[in-house]
Amino acid sequence: MPIHSRLSRARKTELFVGASLSVVALLAANSALAEDGATSVVNPTITVDEIMVTAQKRAENVQDVPLAITAVRGESLAAMNITQPQQLSLIDPSVRFKQSLSSSASGLTIRGVGTSSFSAGIEQSISTVVDGVVLADPASLATLADVERVEILRGPQGMLFGKNASAGLVHFITNRPKLQ
Structure with a gap:
């Protein structure tokens, strides 16, 4: 019984690491796309008017x-x-x-x-x-x-x-x- 629980823990860890890596990969891809889109826009400046x-x-x-x-x-x-x-x-x-x-x-x-x-x-x-x-x-x-x-x-x-x-x-x- 302890061997079965160790296998399931190892499997859970592998799944968690795999899911984490896929999330990181998606975030990196989205930020790369955002940077490409940002460079195509002519450097907008945001100004806040004083009251x-x-x-x-x-x-x-x-x-x-x-x-x-x-x-x-x-x-x-x-x-x-x-x-x-x-x-x-x-x-x-x-x-x-x-x-x-x-x-x-x-x-x-x-x-x-x-x-x-x-x-x-x-x-x-x-x-x-x-x-x-x-x-x-x-x-x-x-x-x-x-x-x-x-x-x-x-x-x-x-x-x-x-x-x-x-x-x-x-x-x-x-x-x-x-x-x-």
Whole structure:
């Protein structure tokens, strides 16, 4: 009985080695084919465009900002057909725009945190800023027309953007006018 088990172990080892060698041979053949195909293409270069944000009140690359931030260019918004603040959840799932019948009860929530009040005297905990100007009523922003980029900052931003940014900030930067 031990001889039979030794033969089966040896046979299993041979099968395993054979399968491994065939996989290696297939991978080598595929990489050789890929190299031949790559040399026929005229050396494509991939460039990544930098997105400059003003999340810390100065222009910086989005990768250098130590904040939880989502920044989207206006071209991307237009390509995804995002034209209203209610559609911001398409670019950042943590952002919701709650629409209400009264304008004072409408507002943004980030990560489920936001202000739900029917009083006009209560400020929103998610600040809505357009070109550095705080909007008292986020529902007054009807469309996202002529937007250069949108910056969504998650978490407390009160140090730089004031007391009404205690849960986050949505900053809309519009395109600069161009002289023709």
